[in-house]
Amino acid sequence: xxxxxxxxxxxxxxxxxxxxxxxxxxxxxxxxxxxxxxxxxxxxxxxxxxxxxxxxxxxxxxxxxxxxxxxxxxxxxxxxxxxxxxxxxxxxxxxxxxxxxxxxxxxxxxxx
Amino acid sequence: xxxxxxxxxxxxxxxxxxxxxxxxxxxxxxxxxxxxxxxxxxxxxxxxxxxxxxxxxxxxxxxxxxxxxxxxxxxxxxxxxxxxxxxxxxxxxxxxxxxxxxxxxxxxxxxxxxx
Numbered sequence: 001x002x003x004x005x006x007x008x009x010x011x012x013x014x015x016x017x018x019x020x021x022x023x024x025x026x027x028x029x030x031x032x033x034x035x036x037x038x039x040x041x042x043x044x045x046x047x048x049x050x051x052x053x054x055x056x057x058x059x060x061x062x063x064x065x066x067x068x069x070x071x072x073x074x075x076x077x078x079x080x081x082x083x084x085x086x087x088x089x090x091x092x093x094x095x096x097x098x099x100x101x102x103x104x105x106x107x108x109x110x111x112x
Numbered sequence: 113x114x115x116x117x118x119x120x121x122x123x124x125x126x127x128x129x130x131x132x133x134x135x136x137x138x139x140x141x142x143x144x145x146x147x148x149x150x151x152x153x154x155x156x157x158x159x160x161x162x163x164x165x166x167x168x169x170x171x172x173x174x175x176x177x178x179x180x181x182x183x184x185x186x187x188x189x190x191x192x193x194x195x196x197x198x199x200x201x202x203x204x205x206x207x208x209x210x211x212x213x214x215x216x217x218x219x220x221x222x223x224x225x226x227x
Contacts, residue, residue: 004154032213043116044155044203046215089154098143099168100216102154 002026004092006103013080014111020076021106023090027071031095035064035075038105039086047075047088080110114138116219118204124225125194133189133222137206144187145216146179147203155203161187191224199226 005024013019025033035047048057053068061078077084087107091100117136125131137144143162147155148171157171163184172179176194181187191198201223205216 043218099157104154
């Protein structure tokens with residue numbers, strides 16, 4: 001059974017704080033690791049697709065790192081803003097299947 | 113529209129009824145995926161298509177669930193003899209042809225409630 005775990009489950013921070021979450025995934029048969037942001041009443045939005053060990057991607061104040069050998073990825077948000085409030089999902093894709101295995105998500109609440 | 117479109121947005125059905133959920137992917141997208149999301153959980157894979165071919169249906173929870181994409185564009189997820197445990201958000205996603213490192217583009221989902 002392929003298991004993807006995210007921590008923490010939820011997070012409350014003040015505006016301006018920097019924060020990070022973790023995604024753990026199987027280290028064998030790795031193909032890609034996806035990050036999505038899911039705001040309430042909207043559809044999940046793709047943030048990053050990461051494929052190479054040591055990869056680091058950045059989009060504005062959000063960045064992500066990838067370690068495929070130990071099976072984890074970190075998502076960082078610098079200077080959180082209220083509009084960053086959402087559930088952040090990671091999803092693992094193994095090399096022998098086309099499907100994504102999602103974690104349960106980290107719900108971030110940024111207070112003004 | 114340019115995005116993935118799902119209909120209906122909300123569906124309420126009585127236990128035992130059949131339901132059909134529709135997904136219109138982004139034009140030209142070859143791959144189409146269905147997920148089921150229970151409250152407080154991440155999306156769980158149900159099935160996926162490449163064009164009209166259903167390549168993986170390992171996530172369908174029972175033989176009451178059936179999906180099709182007969183012309184390689186619009187897809188329908190059908191649930192027969194619905195049960196209360198089928199209540200969930202059903203998400204559809206599509207991605208462009210190519211290697212598996214393409215992001216998936218999601219619709220807004222259909223929220224299904226079985227009474």
